[in-house]
Amino acid sequence: xxxxxxxxxxxxxxxxxxxxxxxxxxxxDLSVYWYQQSLDQGLQFLIQYYNGxxxxxxxxxxxxxxxQFPDLHSELNLSSLELxxxxxxxxxSGGAGWADTQYFGPGxxxxxx
Amino acid sequence: xxxxTQSQPEMSVQEAETVTLSCTYDTSESDYxxxxxxxxxxxxxxxxxxxxxxxxQNATENRFSVNFxxxxxxxxxxxxxxxxxxxxxxFCAYRGNYGQNFVFGPGxxxxxxP
Numbered sequence: 001x002x003x004x005x006x007x008x009x010x011x012x013x014x015x016x017x018x019x020x021x022x023x024x025x026x027x028x029d030l031s032v033y034w035y036q037q038s039l040d041q042g043l044q045f046l047i048q049y050y051n052g053x054x055x056x057x058x059x060x061x062x063x064x065x066x067x068q069f070p071d072l073h074s075e076l077n078l079s080s081l082e083l084x085x086x087x088x089x090x091x092x093s094g095g096a097g098w099a100d101t102q103y104f105g106p107g108x109x110x111x112x113x
Numbered sequence: 114x115x116x117x118t119q120s121q122p123e124m125s126v127q128e129a130e131t132v133t134l135s136c137t138y139d140t141s142e143s144d145y146x147x148x149x150x151x152x153x154x155x156x157x158x159x160x161x162x163x164x165x166x167x168x169x170q171n172a173t174e175n176r177f178s179v180n181f182x183x184x185x186x187x188x189x190x191x192x193x194x195x196x197x198x199x200x201x202x203x204f205c206a207y208r209g210n211y212g213q214n215f216v217f218g219p220g221x222x223x224x225x226x227p
Contacts, residue, residue, distance in 0.1 A: 002157070033215075043204060045215035058215055090158060098208055099146040099165065104158035 003027065004093050004105035012111045018079040021108045025072055025093030031055070032074040033094070033102060034066055038087035049074055050096065081112045115140045117207050117218035125224040126195045133180075134190045134221045136205030144210035147181065147188045152220075153201040161203070164188065192223075200225045 003026035013019055025032050034046040045058035049068035060066075063081075068074040078085060088109050092102040116139045126132035138147070149161040164172045164181050171179050176196075180189045192199055205218040 042219050043217040045217070048215075056215070088156060092158070098210065099148075099163055101160050101163075102158075107156055 002103040002105060004091060004103050006089075006091050006105040006108050008108060009106065010109045010111075012113065013081060014113055015081055015083060017081050017112075018077065019081065019110065021076040021078070021089055021091075021110075023074045023076070023091030023093075023105060025074070025091075026103050029093035029103070030072065030096060031094045031100070031102075032068055032072070033092040034060075034074070034076050035090040035092065036087045037090060037107075038084075040084075043090075046076070078110070083112050086110055086112045115142075115207055115209065115216045117205055117216050119203075119205055119218035119221050121221045122219070123222045123224070125226055126192070127226050128195055128197060130195055131191060131193045132195055132223065134192075134203050134205075134223065136188045136190070136218055138186050138188065138205070138207050138216075138218075140186070140207065140209070142209050146208045146210075147179075148206040148208070149177070149179070149188075149190045150204045150206060150217075151199075151201045152204065153198075158204075162190065195225050197225050197227065199223065 005024045007022045030051045033048045037043045046060040048056040066076045088107045090107045092104045094100040094102040118137045145166045148163045151159045162174045176193045202220045208215045
């Protein structure tokens with residue numbers, strides 16, 4: 001158990017819908033990362049927040065947005081969902097450094113029908 | 114843009130033997146970090162080892178070690194005394210010094226044969 005929690009574990013929805021994925025970091029960790037893992041595109045870094053501020057951005061679509069709240073939990077919002085958004089979404093937490101160890105959550109499996 | 118290549122989609126090793134997983138990357142940056150992550154069937158991502166590019170000494174973590182060749186842009190992972198629990202997908206990853214780019218390779222699926 002990494003100490004990172006993600007809810008829900010599974011999510012099934014329809015195209016065009018909007019969903020919110022939630023992540024609670026390990027106690028003491030100020031950074032939260034979001035990743036997407038799909039069969040055709042592998043593991044992709046989406047975005048990082050540090051202490052409430054966006055710190056680094058990867059291949060995150062404009063239909064996706066994220067935020068980190070004062071209690072350090074984070075939410076990833078996915079809107080206008082397409083079939084290709086079906087994937088495993090990971091959250092990880094870590095420290096302030098670029099190379100700090102990241103502790104991954106168990107992931108949220110999103111299926112778009 | 115940075116890219117990470119893992120040329121071996123699948124590999125297998127006999128229990129107690131040694132195996133080396135390959136990784137090459139492309140970057141124009143001089144300072145960066147490299148990582149190997151393990152993803153077992155549970156799908157959890159686990160950091161195996163990391164290397165800072167400015168350090169010449171190869172990183173080692175118990176049975177796991179790397180061969181970092183900066184000029185060749187190569188970062189291979191050696192697993193010694195392979196155990197059944199080492200069976201997993203292994204991802205090589207790159208992160209730039211300013212953290213903007215975090216790129217994963219396509220992964221190598223490692224099987225450990227009893």
